[in-house]
Amino acid sequence: MRDRIVAGNWKMNLNYEEAIHLATNLNAWVADNQPIAQVIIAPPSIYLQTLLEAVDEQYIKVSSQDISAHEKGAYTGDISAEQLDSIGLDFAIIGHSERREYQGETDIIIAEKLKQAFKYQINPILCVGEKLEEREAEKHFDVVKTQLLDALVAQKPEDLSRLIIAYEPVWAIGTGKTATPEQAQEIHAFIRKVLNDEFGVEVANDTSVLYGGSVNAQNADEIFAQPDIDGGLVGGASLKYDDFVQIIAACK
Numbered sequence: 337m338r339d340r341i342v343a344g345n346w347k348m349n350l351n352y353e354e355a356i357h358l359a360t361n362l363n364a365w366v367a368d369n370q371p372i373a374q375v376i377i378a379p380p381s382i383y384l385q386t387l388l389e390a391v392d393e394q395y396i397k398v399s400s401q402d403i404s405a406h407e408k409g410a411y412t413g414d415i416s417a418e419q420l421d422s423i424g425l426d427f428a429i430i431g432h433s434e435r436r437e438y439q440g441e442t443d444i445i446i447a448e449k450l451k452q453a454f455k456y457q458i459n460p461i462l463c464v465g466e467k468l469e470e471r472e473a474e475k476h477f478d479v480v481k482t483q484l485l486d487a488l489v490a491q492k493p494e495d496l497s498r499l500i501i502a503y504e505p506v507w508a509i510g511t512g513k514t515a516t517p518e519q520a521q522e523i524h525a526f527i528r529k530v531l532n533d534e535f536g537v538e539v540a541n542d543t544s545v546l547y548g549g550s551v552n553a554q555n556a557d558e559i560f561a562q563p564d565i566d567g568g569l570v571g572g573a574s575l576k577y578d579d580f581v582q583i584i585a586a587c588k
């Protein structure tokens with residue numbers, strides 16, 4: 337059985353008080369409602385340690401939004417896997433399309449980040465997904481396959497048991513345009529086929545593949561009902577308590 341997961345990527349939103357307020361309310365909701373899905377929050381890095389202490393890890397896991405490709409040294413602003421591990425953090429989003437676009441992250445850099453995560457037993461949420469022009473040119477399967485293989489072939493096979501994948505079509509992120517459940521299912525099944533062909537049936541069957549891109553309280557049910565969609569990576573709607581708990585509850 338694959339893990340069902342709903343992760344909230346807060347991106348660069350919420351001040352300190354808002355972050356504590358949302359995290360503690362979510363923690364209480366999860367404790368009361370015991371959802372099937374593992375709930376993860378990915379706050380800005382400045383709040384990671386505080387939120388690790390503010391929530392109960394049996395209810396909510398805390399994730400970094402990024403990880404350095406380097407072990408240590410003169411990399412101003414970076415946070416290393418070892419540092420994240422040293423505060424007890426178990427998850428990191430890697431290769432989000434906003435970092436690919438605004439920070440120039442390539443598949444080669446992303447492969448290095450994954451190696452660092454695995455070295456320190458951090459579970460990476462690897463983001464892949466095509467841009468609008470790539471979808472319109474019907475290149476989305478090729479783009480996603482290349483992103484997956486470039487990131488994963490360099491990893492040790494035994495580390496792949498920690499892997500979580502998030503398929504996020506760039507044209508659906510923050511735009512209000514969601515992939516239809518059928519479009520999302522089609523590419524999630526394709527991702528599983530690539531995993532099967534390259535890394536074997538166990539990795540294909542056991543890796544949770546999340547959908548991200550304008551998931552909200554209204555569309556979550558239908559998206560999460562697809563057989564190859566194991567949950568969601570949620571941006572905007574994860575900042576609103578009422579919406580996010582409905583999305584968590586929709587992941588059955």
Ligand SMILES: O=C[C@H](O)COP(=O)(O)O
Pocket residue numbers: 345432504508509510511512548549550551569570571572573
């Ligand atoms: O990491 C989350 C995604 O970028 C989705 O963001 P969104 O739900 O605001 O479209």
